[in-house]
Amino acid sequence: MQQSVFQPFMRSQSIFKRDREVLRPSYIPDELPHxxxxxxxxxxxxxxxxxxxxxxxxxxxxxxxxxxxxxxxxxxxxxxxxxxxxxxxxxxxxxxxxxxxxxxxxxxxxxxxxxxxxxxxxxxxxxxxxxxxxxxxxxxxxxxxxxxxxxxxxxxxxxxxxxxxxxxxxxxxxxxxxxxxxxxxxxxxxxxxxxxxxxxxxxxxxxxxFPPYNAEQLKDILNQRAILAFEKEILDEGVVPLCAALAAQEHGDARRALDLLRVAAEIAERSQEVRVTESHVNKAKNKIELDCVTEAMRTLPTQSKLILLGIFVNETQGNAKLTTGDVYDTYKDLCKITGMAVLTQRRITDLISELDMLGLIHARVKSFGRAGRTKEIEASVPVDDGMRVLEEDPMLNQLKNYKPKMQMTLM
DNA sequence: TGTCCACTGGAAGGGAGGGCTT
DNA sequence: AAGCCCTCCCTTCCAGTGGACA
CATH class of the missing domain: 3.40.50.300 (P-loop containing nucleotide triphosphate hydrolases)
Structure with a gap:
């Protein structure tokens, strides 16, 4: 009989004791520490x-x-x-x-x-x-x-x-x-x-x-869940303190601490290792950050994707700091190629603000004196990764080799 | 000090889409 | 079927603005 695709990933001994849901922030334990x-x-x-x-x-x-x-x-x-x-x-x-x-x-x-x-x-x-x-x-x-x-x-x-x-x-x-x-x-x-x-x-x-948790309190929370989630001796000594410390840096976010621990354990499990180490936590940190960004990009409406793509392609061409006008010009160009309806500049300023709020771009209002007052816009995620995610969209795939027209970038 | 630029961002409203009531 | 209502996405209009420049 042919071996199941899941076979290589099935192990007699799992890192997790039972339900890994206890490491989800939504799980409500019998006792809430602190x-x-x-x-x-x-x-x-x-x-x-x-x-x-x-x-x-x-x-x-x-x-x-x-x-x-x-x-x-x-x-x-x-x-x-x-x-x-x-x-x-x-x-x-x-x-x-x-x-x-x-x-x-x-x-x-x-x-x-x-x-x-x-x-x-x-x-x-x-x-x-x-x-x-x-x-x-x-x-x-x-x-x-x-x-x-x-x-x-x-x-x-x-x-x-x-x-x-x-x-x-x-x-x-x-x-x-x-x-x-x-x-x-x-x-x-x-x-x-x-x-x-x-x-x-x-x-x-x-x-x-509700005050933020400090690193010690986060450690208590993690230890409480770790007992429920893992067999003994699965976690290296430094794992819980590292998760706690990283989450404490982010205004004492227990949700983040739990996510770090869970994802670190999942990474260890996937690579068939028997213990969770600090290096798994560091990998987990990067994975969570990247997942957050890609998910935000994937779920954008097409119009917002076009704007974002316009910003990315400009950056790859060395036009790092763009104005709303620059972005709008590139956007109109991209619309023409893809056959999308062109929205007004007013609407685009709103979509740019949304992208800013999502943390995908950085936009701040700046006055250039006689040259007017506008937003200065740059990508705040790695452009290559961003382009790759956007190109998954069949609508945008045809823009793979698009080059923006030369623009006068205000400095 | 006033002018001017290129927008910003608020307000109002249109219209499509979903669904209910009569 | 006609007449409502609500939400969402979008347009139109326009007063307001920071700061370089004359």
């Missing part, structure tokens, strides 16, 4: 709900990987476990990066309540007002305390404003039986400046800040 204080504080606020009263709304701030989401999900689990005794609380978690419109947020919350009336709110088609009214009725019929957690609430507010939050924070005025409290989680301390003052004060009845 977040006891935050858990207790939240519990002290939410205990009100257990007694059938409305707890204060809470705003939680903290950088990525500081355990905000883990803590909030941990609390959610605790509430569910306690339901035997107190079955009066519903806990709804929602990530506003995924659902990021006014309508979407209200619709999503509404559809969490499947009751006897069993009416589902469609994902489009209704007026927001109507969605809100149905949501309110559904909530009121439950006669319970509803805790709504809105993760990444800042992204939602920046994108869609605060109308839905206004509704949610005022909803208790319209409810006869149920009670609603909202917990917002944000990476950004300043997003409340964009809120209507009424929403700001309603939402911020309680505020919490």
């Amino acid at each position: 977040r006891g204080e935050q858990i207790n504080h939240l519990a002290s606020i939410l205990v009100t709900a257990m007694n059938g009263q409305r707890p204060s709304n809470v705003l939680i701030f903290g950088k990525t990987g500081t355990g905000k989401t883990a803590t909030i999900k941990y609390i959610g689990n605790e509430i569910r476990h306690a339901q035997g005794t107190y079955s009066r609380v519903d806990y709804i978690y929602m990530n506003c990066e995924i659902v990021d419109t006014q309508y979407g947020v209200l619709q999503n919350i509404g559809n969490q309540f499947i009751d006897d009336f069993n009416e589902r709110i469609p994902f489009t088609g209704w007026s927001t007002e109507r969605v809100y009214n149905i949501l309110r009725e559904k909530i009121d019929r439950t006669d319970r305390v509803i805790v709504i957690v809105l993760d990444e609430i800042d992204k939602f507010v920046y994108k869609s404003g605060d109308d839905a939050l206004y509704h949610l924070t005022r909803i208790n005025d319209d409810l006869a039986n149920a009670k609603v409290s909202v917990i917002g989680i944000s990476n950004d301390l300043k997003f409340t400046e964009f809120l209507d003052p009424r929403v700001r004060s309603a939402l911020g009845e309680e505020k919490m800040v």
